Amino acid sequence: MKFCTIPFAVAVALTAITVHAQEQQTPAAPATADAARDALAKKEGEGDQSALLKQTLTAVDKQYTLIRRNQVAVTYDLNYAYVGEETIVTDIANGSATLFNIQNNNSHTVTNTFSADYGVRDNLTANVTLPLLSRYADTATRSGMSNSLGDIGIGARWQPFEARRDQPGLTLTGTVRLPTGRSPYKIIAGTGEATGAGVGAATVGVNVNKIVDPVALFGSLNYTMYTPAKDLWQVNGSRILTRVQPGSSFGFGMGFAYALSYGISTTVSFQEAISAGAKLRFADGLEAKTHLQTSGVINFGLGYRVSPKTTLNFSVGIGVTPDSPNLMLGMNMPLSF
Incomplete structure (x- = not known):
């Protein structure tokens, strides 16, 4: 409900009109249900909850809604991820383990991502993402950015x-x-941190969403395959790593978005990825395989609609498995207002 203050001149004019109407003894028109509905109805330009939910889904995941043919949408994403772990260094002698020390390994990563979407058709959108990373790592043996x-x-x-x-x-x-x-796989120890995976990857997936005002339900499934990293010559302990074949991964996610008002929406989602172990090959002929990894993250998001066509989205992610980042913060904003 909106309240406003009536200027003094307008109040005087309204008082005069009211006195004149009483002198004429003209009965006032009774209020009707239609008039009440018109007064409470959403005015033009206030937006729509369905539209807000669609914008929120697009901004948060960029997979659930498409843009029109020949349209271009450019967005900017700012993300921060923190990974912290404690490594227990032990020595095994005579069948017993002796504790030496506990090492703290910390990693901070800030990612600036610029993405462009182009509507090839009304139901087909092509996109390109360009990430710029700043990574700082602090371990017992080295630190750098x-x-x-x-x-x-x-x-x-x-x-x-x-x-x-x-x-x-x-x-x-x-x-x-x-x-x-x-x-x-090509970084020499002490020369910096990796900003990429070192291998190519191809991902296929399917996403489903259902809007039931004021709630939107969504879910996704995806599968990723990786190309091998060949012709390596990286010192790894006492051996030299020459080839890595990452294992394929399967991921799924689910969640919902809720429109609190015409300008505010919230999202809660869960994402998990299960990755098979990677196969390693060394120069001396030894081959090894890493263990299966599971990464699960709970995300909480807030969408703020600053205009009928612009929604800013903020998110917080918390890792719930040992293989997940401890904390993730994100912001998404369109560059074309």
Whole structure:
């Protein structure tokens, strides 16, 4: 409900009109239900909850809604991730373990991502992402910071069926990630931190969302395959690493967005990725395989609609498995207002 203050001149005019009406003894028109509905109805320009939820889904995940044909959307994402762990260094002698010390390993990563989406068709959107990373690591043996380009991504989103309000929306996705960042397999110890995965990757997925005002439900499934890192010559302890074949990974996610008002929405989601062990090959012929890894993160988001076409999104992610980042902070904003 909105309250306003009436200027003095207007108040005087309204008083005169009221006295004149009483002198004429003209009965006032009775209030009707239609008039009440018109007074309480959403005014033009206030926005719509469905539109807000769609914008929130697009900004948070950039997979659930598409843009129109020949339109271009440019967005900026700022993300921070912290990983902290304690490593217990022990020595095994005569069948017993002796504790030496506990090492703290910390990593801080700030990622600036610029992404551009282009509407090839009304149901097909192509996109390119350009990440710029700043990573600082502090361990018992070294500490340092690196600033470099990350892994560039090229992808597309396709909606095979027309979106309808009373039916779930289905989106198929495909992304190719190029190993343009600093590879962790080619860095000499003490020369900096990796800003990329060191291998190429291809991801296919499917996303489903259903809007039931004022709530939107969404879920996703994806599968990722990696190319091997060949022709390496990295000293790893007493051996030299020559080849790495990362294991494929399977991921899923689910959550909901809730519109608190025409300008504020919240999101809660859970994402998990299960990665098979990587195969390592060394120069002396030894081959080894790492263990299966599981990464799970709970995300809390807030969307603030600053205009009918612009929504700012903020998120906080908390890792719930040992293989996950401890804390993640994110902000998403469109560059074209």
